[in-house]
Every structure is written in structure tokens, then in C-alpha cells.
Amino acid sequence: WAEDGSALWLRYASGAKAEITSKKQSPTLRIAVSELQNFWQGGIPVTLEVRNNKELRALGNEGYTIQTSKGGSQITIASSGEQGVLYGTYHLLRLQATGQLPESALQSLDISERPDYRIRILNHWDNLDGTIERGYAGHSLWKWDELPSVVSPRYEVYARANASIGINATVINNVNASPKILSNDYLQKVKVLADVFRPYGLKIYLSINFSSPAALGGLSTSDPLNKEVINWWKQKAKEIYSLIPDFGGFLVKANSEGQPGPCDYGRTHAEGANMLADVLRPYHGIVMWRAFVYSPTDSDRAKQAYLEFEPLDGKFRDNVIVQIKNGPIDFQPREPFSPLFGAMKKTAVMPEFQITQEYLGFSNHLAFLAPMWKECLDSDTYLQGKGSTIARVTDGSLFPHPLTAISGVANIGDDTNWCGHPFAQANWYAFGRLAWKHSLSSEQIGNEWLKQTFLPVTGAQIDTPAGEVIQKEQIDAELSFLNSQVLQKSREAVVDYMMPLGLHHIFAWGHHYGPEPWCDIPDARPDWLPPYYHRADNMGIGFDRSSTGSNATGQYHSPLCEQLDNVNTCPENLLLWFHHVPWNHQMKSGRTLWTELCYAYDRGVNEVRNFQKVWDRMEPYIDFERFRDVQHRLKIQARDAVWWRDACLLYFQQFSRQPIPYELERPI
Ligand code: GCW
Structure with a gap:
């Protein structure tokens, strides 16, 4: 079995x-x-x-x-x-x-x-050499060396899986884009994929490198206002559409993390995006322009996207949509929502979620992400007064933008089970379901996925290898238990054992897996060096982004702005994101901040141990291979949770100089 x-x-x-x-x-x-x-x-x-x-x-x-x-x-x-x-x-x-x-x-x-968003799109960060940036499920599905002649049967299976959950679009290459993707050789390969995907309603889009005219076309510049450059793009668009008549458009990462962009030529993001939008317009193509602009030398990175994009509201063509990560920094286990969602009335904006678990334990940790995405979609920006949730800002109900979209960075690779962790499939599934209907509850999505994934498909009962007979109804009930006790609690558990109370970005430089709040690697980007994100010192811990600090709180609308700005009203799960808080600050529980931090880390560890117990109980009901696979990965997760807790508490204890409460497990 x-x-x-x-x-x-x-x-x-x-x-x-x-x-x-x-x-x-x-x-x-x-x-x-x-x-x-x-x-x-x-x-x-x-x-x-x-x-x-x-x-x-x-x-x-x-x-x-x-x-x-x-x-x-x-x-x-x-x-x-x-x-x-x-x-x-x-x-x-x-x-x-x-x-x-x-x-x-x-x-x-x-x-x-009817779907809530017109474009429900996966972003693959797949490189042309077959590696995947932040991919934890093997190599890329796209076998560029074999295409266009060899067409893997998995391409169709992939399209079918997407169609089954309503995903209707896909960007197949990394936003850190190689100019080569636009060469005729590669476009011939892309065309084959588009042909396989088409009957399933899955449209192809490409990430482009903004300096392609120079890098691929041999021009002396890629300035978006230069006539030759514009012509180069026009010719390229013609070539693409002659091969793929329903090609969706471009996704662009510009002037971020060293990628080229219009700002290299003194042009704005809007000027760059609009040039491409005009080129694609005759073919009904669109431009998804990313707002993830990251320069590590900024005094508060969390403010950067808003500062660059808010002044451009109204300056984008109507076939441009600005793609915003859920949080202002970078897919952390918990971030406040990006204030940019509340900043643009005349520009279409779309959320970018990360399905792949770059900062959530890769494919080793079980973390069901529907609760995280719903937390973002349900957040109120107050852009047009109360009720201006991110869901409504982006789905076209608050502003009548013709273009609405939602994207998720894929967690799919060529592993047999597609996503690495058997439960990572649930996140692909959840993204599709929420993109279709954002009012679905995380509980419903979790239940749907579990039943389809684990219930025996034939008969009303199963005979276990141990000779028992188990009714399907019983398995059904156990899966509901699994849903409420594991799936629904898993994301919060990761937050607790990695970075509770609003802590963020204390990951190890480079791989983003384990803890490294002490990062001392000389060639790390400046913002990775402590105390940038955690600001721990003998007085307290946390990044003062209130009006006495970087004033990132000022990027949010009233009354949220005031709520976040005040240490006493700021939600405790975001406290250290917005405030530098004394170690002895009294929390709602009555504990001091330090003690609360110890409890949160410890709770995270215990949650994972509980997941192990619940999963072990599933043994009679789940087929052997997947049961064992999950069991093994939970072991890793439990060990990692202890590692995170011990490393972070021992590191921060140098500053707090207070004991870890006796009733909690001691660090080893
Ligand atoms: O999350 C960070 C990742 C980079 C990624 C970048 C982005 C594709 O660490 O690997 O690059 O964000 O979103 O552009």
C-alpha cells in the first residue's frame, strides 16, 4: 500500500x-x-x-x-x-x-x-540551467536541453493540476532573468510549452531582463526612451506573438538586487513599464512590474517600495499592474502587510505570495500557508475608509481596474511528488483555491486538500497491512483532526520557533534556512549584519519604525497608523517589527517581554512535537511511503525548532541578561 x-x-x-x-x-x-x-x-x-x-x-x-x-x-x-x-x-x-x-x-x-481575480498566476523562479532559485523540490520541470523536440509528459500533468484549481497563467522563468530567454532558440521551446498548456487555459508569460536590447540585441543601450530600443522590443514582441498568439506578457524585476532597470538611465519605473506596455498593447499583452526594490544600504528597507512607487500612482498604463509582495521586506514568517497596497488608487496592484518556503523551512518543515495569505488579504488598508481590505483593493471591487491578478512563487520542481514535502502540495493547492475565491476559509481548503490527497479512493473501507478493517468515515474524521491540529496551526508554530513577536530576518546569510541573528560574514549585504533587523541591545529589542524611529508606521492610513505607532496598541505579534521595546516591558499576559519571548520560542518547539504525535496517530490510515516521508521530515522540523529556539534565546540573552524561566526546557 x-x-x-x-x-x-x-x-x-x-x-x-x-x-x-x-x-x-x-x-x-x-x-x-x-x-x-x-x-x-x-x-x-x-x-x-x-x-x-x-x-x-x-x-x-x-x-x-x-x-x-x-x-x-x-x-x-x-x-x-x-x-x-x-x-x-x-x-x-x-x-x-x-x-x-x-x-x-x-x-x-x-x-x-466566478473567479475573484482575472489572472491567477504562478511565478517560477527557474533558471535556464535547470536550477531553481529558492526551489526545494529538485530541478526545474522545464527540460530546456530537450525542448523543443522532447516533450515531457509532465508538462501536461502540470497544466492539468493547475486547471483543476483554477490557475490560468504561469511565468516559467526566474525574475532574475537571463536575456537568453528571448532568443529565438528559447522562444521555440517556450512555444512548445504554450501549446501543451493552452487547452488547459494556462497562459504563458515570461520574465524579462530589462537590458535585453543591449545584452541580447547588441544595442549600445537599453534606455526605454531610446527609439532603437523601443524598436527592438517591438520586433521582439512581433516574434513572440507569431509563435505564441495568446502570449500573456512580461514580468519584470527592475532595479532591485543588482538587476538592470529604467533607473539606470535616469528613467522612472513607470517610464520603463509603460514602454513595454505600449509594445505589448496591440497584442493585448500586459506588464507585471514588481515593486520588490531592495537596496541593502537603505536606513529602513521596509519603507523603500512605498517611497519609490507611491509617487508614481496614476503614471502607469492600464495594461501595467504593480506586483507587491505581501510584506514590506521579504516573505518572512510574519510581516505586516505592505503599505503599498494602501497607497495606489489609480494604479492596478496585485499581491505576490511565496508558495515556496524560502523562509519557512524549505521542503523540510510542514507549514500550511493559507492562514498567512488570508491574514494579508483580510488586512484593512483603510485606503477608502474602513473595509478597504487588500482583497478588495486588488480584486477590482474597490477600484474598477480592468486588470486584476494575484501571483504565487511556485514550489514545484521535478521531484516525483512535485513539491518535496508531501504537505507542500497543499500550498500550491491553497494558492489556486484562494486566487479563485479569497473568501474560502483556510479550514475548508485544508480539509479539501487532505481528503483528496489521503482518503482511499475506492471502497468504503480499507484493510490495513496489520489485518484491521478501517471505515472510510473514520479516516475522514482523523483527517479533520489532522487539519485542525496540524495544518491550521503549522504556520503560527513556525513563527513561534523562528521569529515570534514581530522579529524578522534573523536568518543565516545565503541559504535562509537556520538562525543567524549574529551574522558576522564580511561579504554579507550590509542589512544582514546585526543589529539591523533585531536591534537587540542592553535596553531592549526590536526595530523602532514608529514616529520616534524610521516612521514606517506613517506609511499606513489612520487609524491603523496610530494603532501601530503606539507600543501599547500595536498588535503583539508585530511588536518588535515596529518598536524597540525594553526587556522588562509588560506584555498582555503579564509577563515581561523577555519572558514572553522565551515562552513563544518554547511554544513553537512544543507545537512541532505535538504535530509529530498527531501524525504518528495517522499511521493506520495513511499509505506507508507518504506516512514515513512526513514522519521523517517532522523529525527534522522538531530538531530545527529546538535549534532555532536555543540559538536565538542564547544569543539574545547576552543582551537581556535575564534567566530563561525555570519551568521551560533548558537550551542544551
Ligand atoms: O526573497 C528574495 C530572494 C531572492 C529573490 C528575491 C526577489 C528571485 O532571496 O532569491 O530573487 O527575493 O523576490 O526578487
Whole structure:
């Protein structure tokens, strides 16, 4: 009884040969038909319809309805577009796989869905040499050396997995982009991928290097206002669209971490983005311009993106969207939301989440990230008064921008199970589900994923190797327990054992895995050297970003600005992000800051130990290979949690000069 995780959440059992019909034929509809022919077990015939009425038009060509006709003799999945029919198909199969289609439900289906964002996009940080920046699941899926001649079957499986959760776009190369991606040789390869992805509604985008005109085209400059440069881009766009007529557009990292950009020529981000936007406009292409501008010598890095981009509000073309990381620094276990989400009324902005666990224990630690992304999406920016959540700022409901999008940096590689940690698949899944519908709860997403991933797909019971018989219902209940006790608590546990109370960026230089608040590596970037982020000294700890310090709090709207600015009203889980706090400061628990810090680190360790216990209890219900894999990784996580706690507490204790409370475990 073994599974290797390669089937992801798509472990459908064979169907019961009901009649599946579609009047219209097309590659996309053929996929929908065959998915249902292969896996639909409901017994009732299913009809797929692409039609145009008012209701369906309102749902858009990706939205759909699923309805049982009167008398219960037929289910119809309808959409104004083929893509919607395919998404409706996967919706129906998901209900089936998660046990939500008992007879009564089957008889009365009346579902109507439309996606919250127009573009739901993965960003792969895959290099052309096959390595992946911050990738922890093997090498790149894209076998550039074999393409365009050899087409790996995994490309289609990848497209299908994305379609099954509503992801409709993908940037296949690293934002630290090689100019070579735009060479004709590579574009021929990209075209093959685009052809495989197309029937699944998955559109290709590319990251570009801003100095491509010089680096690849041999021009003497890449100045965005130079005529020859503009012409070079025009020719390039023509070439791309002749190969890939539905090409999505460009993602750009400019003037950040040494990447070239318009500022090299005295131009603004807007001038750079607009030049590319104008070039792509005739083909309906778009530009996603990243706001991650990082210069390590800044006095407060957290303020930089806002300072550079806020003055540019209204200066971008309407086919440009500014892509903002959830936090103002860099994908830390917990950050406040980036104030830039609350700064632009006339510019379309989109969130960039990180699915790959660069700062959350790579593929060794179990950390379900839906709670983190929801925390960001649900945050109120107060941009237009109360209720201006990031979800509403970005999904088009607050401002009628024609372009809405949400992106996630992928955690996918060529490992057999795609993502390294079996539970890392849950984050790919959760990103897709939230991008489709940001009001879904983390609990629901976790439950859906667990059931599809671990429930036995056939029969009402399983016979364990130990000779026991276990009912599926019991497994179902155990998985719900796993959801509430492990998945839902896992991100907070990482925060606790790595950097609680608003601490951030005390990672080891280079690899970003373990602790190094003491970093003393001479060639590290200046901001990595202590005390930059933690500011620990004999008085206290934390970065004063209040009005008495860097005044980053001033980048937030009232009343949040005042709330964050005051040490007594700032949420404690962000306290040390915004304030330098005395070691003896009294926390809400009544403990001093130092004691609270000790408790938080210790709690993180104990949480992981509890995850181990809960997981061990799953042994009878989970196939052997995946059970063992997770068990082994939890061992690493538990050891790492102790390492983090001991290292950080012993380091900070030099400054606090106070004992670790006796009731807590001693550092070894
Ligand atoms: O998180 C940091 C990473 C870099 C990454 C950069 C970015 C792709 O450490 O590896 O580069 O952010 O987002 O551009």
C-alpha cells in the first residue's frame, strides 16, 4: 500500500461510465469530457454546454454553473466559455472526491461560481540551467536541453493540476532573468510549452531582463526612451506573438538586487513599464512590474517600495499592474502587510505570495500557508475608509481596474511528488483555491486538500497491512483532526520557533534556512549584519519604525497608523517589527517581554512535537511511503525548532541578561 505523491490531489478513482455529452467540440472541451468519462461516478449523465445568456455572461468565460435538472435526471455544467466548463468539471470532481455528493446533494446541485481575480498566476523562479532559485523540490520541470523536440509528459500533468484549481497563467522563468530567454532558440521551446498548456487555459508569460536590447540585441543601450530600443522590443514582441498568439506578457524585476532597470538611465519605473506596455498593447499583452526594490544600504528597507512607487500612482498604463509582495521586506514568517497596497488608487496592484518556503523551512518543515495569505488579504488598508481590505483593493471591487491578478512563487520542481514535502502540495493547492475565491476559509481548503490527497479512493473501507478493517468515515474524521491540529496551526508554530513577536530576518546569510541573528560574514549585504533587523541591545529589542524611529508606521492610513505607532496598541505579534521595546516591558499576559519571548520560542518547539504525535496517530490510515516521508521530515522540523529556539534565546540573552524561566526546557 504505497503512494508516491505524484498524483497530487488528483487521485480520482475510475468512473462509472455515465453518459457525458458536449455539443461543441474543442481541445478544452475534449479534456472536460474525458475527465468525466474517466472519473465521474455519480451515475447521472452530465452535459457540458457553452452558451450565452445573461446569467452566464455575468459569470465571465471562466465562471460556470452546475445544476441538476428537474427530476434529477441530468447535471449540466454551463459557461459562456470553454474554460468555464473545464473549471466546472473539476469543481464537480472535487465535490465527489471530498465526499460532498451524497444522493440528496446530487439531486439538487445549484452552483454558480466566478473567479475573484482575472489572472491567477504562478511565478517560477527557474533558471535556464535547470536550477531553481529558492526551489526545494529538485530541478526545474522545464527540460530546456530537450525542448523543443522532447516533450515531457509532465508538462501536461502540470497544466492539468493547475486547471483543476483554477490557475490560468504561469511565468516559467526566474525574475532574475537571463536575456537568453528571448532568443529565438528559447522562444521555440517556450512555444512548445504554450501549446501543451493552452487547452488547459494556462497562459504563458515570461520574465524579462530589462537590458535585453543591449545584452541580447547588441544595442549600445537599453534606455526605454531610446527609439532603437523601443524598436527592438517591438520586433521582439512581433516574434513572440507569431509563435505564441495568446502570449500573456512580461514580468519584470527592475532595479532591485543588482538587476538592470529604467533607473539606470535616469528613467522612472513607470517610464520603463509603460514602454513595454505600449509594445505589448496591440497584442493585448500586459506588464507585471514588481515593486520588490531592495537596496541593502537603505536606513529602513521596509519603507523603500512605498517611497519609490507611491509617487508614481496614476503614471502607469492600464495594461501595467504593480506586483507587491505581501510584506514590506521579504516573505518572512510574519510581516505586516505592505503599505503599498494602501497607497495606489489609480494604479492596478496585485499581491505576490511565496508558495515556496524560502523562509519557512524549505521542503523540510510542514507549514500550511493559507492562514498567512488570508491574514494579508483580510488586512484593512483603510485606503477608502474602513473595509478597504487588500482583497478588495486588488480584486477590482474597490477600484474598477480592468486588470486584476494575484501571483504565487511556485514550489514545484521535478521531484516525483512535485513539491518535496508531501504537505507542500497543499500550498500550491491553497494558492489556486484562494486566487479563485479569497473568501474560502483556510479550514475548508485544508480539509479539501487532505481528503483528496489521503482518503482511499475506492471502497468504503480499507484493510490495513496489520489485518484491521478501517471505515472510510473514520479516516475522514482523523483527517479533520489532522487539519485542525496540524495544518491550521503549522504556520503560527513556525513563527513561534523562528521569529515570534514581530522579529524578522534573523536568518543565516545565503541559504535562509537556520538562525543567524549574529551574522558576522564580511561579504554579507550590509542589512544582514546585526543589529539591523533585531536591534537587540542592553535596553531592549526590536526595530523602532514608529514616529520616534524610521516612521514606517506613517506609511499606513489612520487609524491603523496610530494603532501601530503606539507600543501599547500595536498588535503583539508585530511588536518588535515596529518598536524597540525594553526587556522588562509588560506584555498582555503579564509577563515581561523577555519572558514572553522565551515562552513563544518554547511554544513553537512544543507545537512541532505535538504535530509529530498527531501524525504518528495517522499511521493506520495513511499509505506507508507518504506516512514515513512526513514522519521523517517532522523529525527534522522538531530538531530545527529546538535549534532555532536555543540559538536565538542564547544569543539574545547576552543582551537581556535575564534567566530563561525555570519551568521551560533548558537550551542544551
Ligand atoms: O526573497 C528574495 C530572494 C531572492 C529573490 C528575491 C526577489 C528571485 O532571496 O532569491 O530573487 O527575493 O523576490 O526578487
